[in-house]
Amino acid sequence: MWDAQVASVAALFADRARARMLVALIDGRSLPASRLAAEAGVTPATASSHLGRLVEAHLLAVESSGRHRFYRLADERAARVIEDLAAMTDLPPITSLRDGTRANRLRTARSCYDHIAGRLGVAIMRALVADGVLVPVGHAGIARRPADPLSAPLPxxxxxxxxxxxxxxxxxGVDLRSVEAAGRPTLRFCMDWTEQCHHLGGGLGAALLTSARGAGWLVDGPRRRELVVTDAGREFFDRVAAQPDSAASGS
Amino acid sequence: MWDAQVASVAALFADRARARMLVALIDGRSLPASRLAAEAGVTPATASSHLGRLVEAHLLAVESSGRHRFYRLADERAARVIEDLAAMTDLPPITSLRDGTRANRLRTARSCYDHIAGRLGVAIMRALVADGVLVPVGHAGIARRPADPLSAPLPxxxxxxxxxxxxxxxxxGVDLRSVEAAGRPTLRFCMDWTEQCHHLGGGLGAALLTSARGAGWLVDGPRRRELVVTDAGREFFDRVAAQPDSAASGS
DNA sequence: CGCACCGTTCGGTCCCGATCGAAATGTGCG
DNA sequence: CGCACATTTCGATCGGGACCGAACGGTGCG
Known part of the structure; x- marks a missing residue:
């Protein structure tokens, strides 16, 4: 019963044109159908068919605006699947020693959807916990019985x-109040595939990335989703977080 | 160029028969080709073709033993993709408040091969650590073992x-000595996709499940792999472990 | 050695779905 | 209202790949 669902969802990613559209959307943008058709290299008719299927599968969300319809990834899970699929192709079978500059730079800092992932993301997360901005709940011994069973799944x-x-x-550089006022869930967490830890997503994660860009701590790298830590950023992160950078610190 | 790779990898998961085989292997077992053919409901010829493709894509690893050939997942990334794909199907688009009894019950307790998984599995694991039955070793600093793809299942x-x-x-209710005498590896661990933690497998995990069934703490549910916590079980787990919450079921 | 069995290779059939052109729907604008 | 443009629907074509039966290497066993 599992397998059928896995297969049918996977099939959505298994087409070149659809994969192109999804990859084009991975940074969180909203794009109109015509643009996605162009990205995928197919006619509007074909693209429309694909987009319809992706929306029906809750993989994309769509918003009508005038005579355009803007498509975007429905949530982070879609981005994550794409990321994991891409990760499978990169490295041969097993993480070799020199899996190279590319994967390594990606691991150091990259954006995940619209927030900071990679080692830097994990380090920031740790720093936030250490500072008491975030507190772990129900991790170890805490019984969560009183909470009703349906709310707040552990992960x-x-x-x-x-x-x-x-x-x-x-x-x-983040104003918590305005983040909370934005109407988007403030706290959300992703599992990172390079580090096996949580990093921060949601409204707060997005705000942090925005702030870091604005302050010049991070700039976009040459490749999509790659983030580069500037000198100023390194200075800042070294002070506030324990930024790992070149040397790996045990996760 | 990303997209082509994503699509081709996804295509491997996009077939029902292949998905069945992969799901059958998700707990880390090694299974012979004939068994996988049966699991997938196809002839040996067809299965062989699928298995060949999966190995070529470094998604499965294979080991010859006598006239059998045992297949297993090549690494954790493959398992992760399967889990992520499955995760996409469960909940509708956005994690709604009432993402429903089903996914949640699934997370509570289920059997994984022959031991207890889900929240209950993780809670038991934690309790065993807290009691000093298990002690963590080398969590952080120990270097990954040298590339030795053929040995020991993933975790x-x-x-x-x-x-x-x-x-x-x-x-x-478990006699450690007889477990160790059984000739099967006592300790083995699985990564759980619902909780992002280890739960206990191996001979000891199996013994615990047997004991829990024998004592009437757990009974099999209507679905395959579904475990239901009885009242007596709840009472026991509440006392010994910090058991999460109510009903239980699994896939 | 010969038989039984596991697994793979080969050739051929058949179906699903990706694609396009043309036509229909819907929205903005003058 | 009528034209322009974005998008969707429809019908038809066509290729890739999933599948099986049969034949072909290995391996174990008596």
Missing amino acids: DRPYALGSKAADGLAAW | DRPYALGSKAADGLAAW
Whole structure:
């Protein structure tokens, strides 16, 4: 029963044209159908068929605006699957020693959907916990019985905002209140495939990335989704977080 | 250029028969081709063709033994993709509040091959660590073993038996000595996709499940691999472990 | 050695779905 | 209203690949 679903979902990614469209959307943009047709190199008719299937499968979300219809990835899970599929192709079978500059740079810092992933993302996460901005909940011994069984599945929210969150985030150039006012879930977490830890997503994750870009700590790298830590950024992260960079610190 | 690779890898998962085989292997077992053909419901000829493609893509690893050839997942990435694909199907588009009894029950307790997985599995694991039955070893610093793709299933051995293991296990109705005498590896660990933690497999995991069934703490549910926590079981687990919550089921 | 069995290779059939052109729907604009 | 443009629907074509039966190498066993 599992297998049929796995196969049918995988089939959505298994077509070149669809894969092109999905990859084009992986950074979180919303693009109109015509643009996606061009990206995929197919006629509007074909593209429309594909887009319809992807929306029906809840893989894409669509928003009508005038005579355009803008498509975007429905959620981070879609981005994650694409990322994992791509990860399978890169390295041969097993992580070799010199899997090269490319994968390694990607591991150091990259954007995941619209927030910071990679080692830097994990390091930031740790720093936020250390500062009390985030506090782990229900991780180890804490019984979560009183909570009703349907809410808050464990993997989703292993952390909550601490009492000093607002103050702590100010140091990062993030105004917590406006993030919370944005109407998007503030806290969300992704598992990172390079490090086996959570990194921060959601509204707060996005705000942090925005702030880091604005402050000049991070700039976009030559490749899609690649983030480069500037000198100023390194100085900052070294001070505030324990930024690993070149040397790997045990996760 | 990314997209082509994504599509071609995804295509490997996009066939029902292949998906069945991969799902059958997801717990880390090694199975002979004939068994996989049966699992997939195809003739040996067809299965062989599929298996060849999967090996060529470094998705499966194969080991010849006598006149059998045993296939297993090549590494964790393959398992992760399967899990992610499955995760996409469960919940509708966005993690809604009531993402439903089904996925949630699935997460609570289920059997994985012959041991207990899901939240209950993870909770038991934690309790065993807390009691000193298991002690974590080399979690962080130990270098990954040199490329040796042929040995031991994917998950490493992050835990070893503690000195008070035998006493601690007695409370669970498990006789450690007879488990070790059974000639099967006592300790083995699986990564769980619902919780991102290890749960206990191997001979000891199997013994725990047997014991829990015998004591009436768990009974098999209507679906395959579904485990239901009885009242007596709840009482016991509440006392010994920090058991998460209510009903249970699995896939 | 010969038989039984596991697994792979080969050749041929058949179906699903990706694609396009043409036509239909729907929206914005003058 | 009528034209321009974005998008979707329809019908038809065509190729890739999933599948099987049969034949072909190995391996174990008596």
